[in-house]
Amino acid sequence: xxxxxxxxxxxxxxxxxxxxxxxxxxxxxxxxxxxxxxxxxxxxxxxxxxxxxxxxxxxxxxxxxxxxxxxxxxxxxxxxxxxxxxxxxxxxxxxxxxxxxxxxxxxxxxxxxxxxxxxxxxxxxxxxxxxxxxxxxxxxxxxxxxxxxxxxxxxxxxxxxxxxxxxxxxxxxxxxxxxxxxxxxxxxxxxxxxxxxxxxxxxxxxxxxxxxxxxxxxx
Amino acid sequence: xxxxxxxxxxxxxxxxxxxxxxxxxxxxxxxxxxxxxxxxxxxxxxxxxxxxxxxxxxxxxxxxxxxxxxxxxxxxxxxxxxxxxxxxxxxxxxxxxxxxxxxxxxxxxxxxxxxxxxxxxxxxxxxxxxxxxxxxxxxxxxxxxxxxxxxxxxxxxxxxxxxxxxxxxxxxxxxxxxxxxxxxxxxxxxxxxxxxxxxxxxxxxxxxxxxxxxxxxxx
DNA sequence: GAGTAGAATATTGGATACAATATGCAATAT
DNA sequence: ATATTGCATATTGTATCCAATATTCTACTC
Numbered sequence: 401x402x403x404x405x406x407x408x409x410x411x412x413x414x415x416x417x418x419x420x421x422x423x424x425x426x427x428x429x430x431x432x433x434x435x436x437x438x439x440x441x442x443x444x445x446x447x448x449x450x451x452x453x454x455x456x457x458x459x460x461x462x463x464x465x466x467x468x469x470x471x472x473x474x475x476x477x478x479x480x481x482x483x484x485x486x487x488x489x490x491x492x493x494x495x496x497x498x499x500x501x502x503x504x505x506x507x508x509x510x511x512x513x514x515x516x517x518x519x520x521x522x523x524x525x526x527x528x529x530x531x532x533x534x535x536x537x538x539x540x541x542x543x544x545x546x547x548x549x550x551x552x553x554x555x556x557x558x559x560x561x562x563x564x565x566x567x568x569x570x571x572x573x574x575x576x577x578x579x580x581x582x583x584x585x586x587x588x589x590x591x592x593x594x595x596x597x598x599x600x601x602x603x604x605x606x607x608x609x610x611x612x613x614x615x616x617x618x619x
Numbered sequence: 620x621x622x623x624x625x626x627x628x629x630x631x632x633x634x635x636x637x638x639x640x641x642x643x644x645x646x647x648x649x650x651x652x653x654x655x656x657x658x659x660x661x662x663x664x665x666x667x668x669x670x671x672x673x674x675x676x677x678x679x680x681x682x683x684x685x686x687x688x689x690x691x692x693x694x695x696x697x698x699x700x701x702x703x704x705x706x707x708x709x710x711x712x713x714x715x716x717x718x719x720x721x722x723x724x725x726x727x728x729x730x731x732x733x734x735x736x737x738x739x740x741x742x743x744x745x746x747x748x749x750x751x752x753x754x755x756x757x758x759x760x761x762x763x764x765x766x767x768x769x770x771x772x773x774x775x776x777x778x779x780x781x782x783x784x785x786x787x788x789x790x791x792x793x794x795x796x797x798x799x800x801x802x803x804x805x806x807x808x809x810x811x812x813x814x815x816x817x818x819x820x821x822x823x824x825x826x827x828x829x830x831x832x833x834x835x836x837x838x
Numbered sequence: 839g840a841g842t843a844g845a846a847t848a849t850t851g852g853a854t855a856c857a858a859t860a861t862g863c864a865a866t867a868t
Numbered sequence: 869a870t871a872t873t874g875c876a877t878a879t880t881g882t883a884t885c886c887a888a889t890a891t892t893c894t895a896c897t898c
Binding site for chain 3: 869870871872873874875876877878879880881882883884885886887888889890891892893894895896897898
């Protein structure tokens with residue numbers, strides 16, 4: 401036998417595909433706050449029945465990305481400035497620990513991947529890509545860590561605020577500063593200085609929070 | 620008009636009821652690790668069709684309480700000792716911040732509620748109730764905090780390890796020590812000493828982790 | 839014209855029916 | 869006896885249909 405092994409049981413079901421697409425649309429702001437998610441409309445778009453759509457919406461609700469009311473349906477969740485700030489505080493607590501753990505586990509490969517992501521972010525020109533590349537950099541930085549639960553939770557936290565990060569990057573012209581901070585974190589990692597990398601990550605996140613609150617004083 | 624106001628749109632749907640019951644059963648260990656969740660069987664038990672059951676299982680999966688494989692179904696998720704330890708580390712990072720925030724916001728009422736929960740825990744005799752009362756105490760302690768996201772995430776983390784906490788309380792005869800630590804935290808809150816309350820919470824959680832690892836060296 | 843009752847429509851929640859896949863067992867071949 | 873194939877059953881994934889509720893529109897009253 402000489403066939404490439406593909407685990408066919410890992411193939412995506414309709415409800416998983418719908419979930420991923422809706423999640424992406426919400427995170428990236430293609431679906432705006434408060435916008436209702438009509439089951440039939442979504443089912444039409446993906447050419448399925450409403451059943452997979454409903455399961456996808458259940459999962460989104462569990463993640464806090466939508467809010468549902470019985471017999472009224474789901475709407476895209478929104479955050480007050482206070483709530484957004486709290487999630488940034490949360491990230492500022494969690495993510496430095498991930499970076500600290502990751503630093504000691506980084507290989508040449510993972511450092512190179514992080515550097516590539518960092519460079520890609522710095523070279524990016526269209527605002528729409530900023531969010532994705534910013535996220536890609538953080539993912540590359542965190543992935544060597546063994547703290548799988550921390551990483552999972554931090555991703556969920558990022559999902560909740562990513563749209564605001566994007567908006568803030570655009571409105572505050574924050575790309576330059578974010579870029580500098582990324583390279584600073586990366587260099588601390590390269591030097592194997594876990595404490596410095598963690599501290600820089602913390603101030604990076606706190607800075608993003610402050611900038612956000614300046615630009616959206618009362619979201 | 621003189622009627623008690625009940626928001627009827629908040630009434631539980633079948634899928635919500637099934638979700639809550641399954642969640643409870645998993646947390647409390649009534650469903651054991653690896654045990655498969657048969658949709659039809661569960662549907663029969665709750666006298667519904669499989670549709671609400673499936674939505675409930677989707678949500679459980681999103682919380683990490685079950686693992687599903689396409690066309691094979693869902694089984695109750697299990698944790699390795701490493702994974703459980705990581706979740707305790709996570710709690711040890713988050714929950715002190717909640718207590719710190721809660722301490723400054725505690726009223727006489729909330730302090731009394733926490734004290735009642737603490738006393739109830741200390742008076743408890745049946746192992747099955749320990750977990751619930753332990754959880755109730757922590758909930759009473761945290762609820763004055765304004766950090767809603769922190770609280771939500773910490774509850775999800777507790778859900779993942781609660782069955783181990785219970786087992787550990789039984790096997791290590793840890794009730795006495797847990798009880799002392801609870802009162803210590805409570806007293807720090809009463810004294811308005813947020814830093815002390817946070818520190819005591821941290822060591823309380825770290826102690827539970829150490830005890831767990833001693834009794835389940837390789838779960 | 840404002841406001842209300844009631845029908846008509848839209849939308850969600852759930853039940854049933856069917857399709858796709860997995861699992862267990864018997865029959866057969868080696 | 870062991871391994872392999874084909875079939876029967878079990879289970880999950882999805883589509884379709886019905887019921888319950890929300891929303892909109894219309895007719896009517898004042």
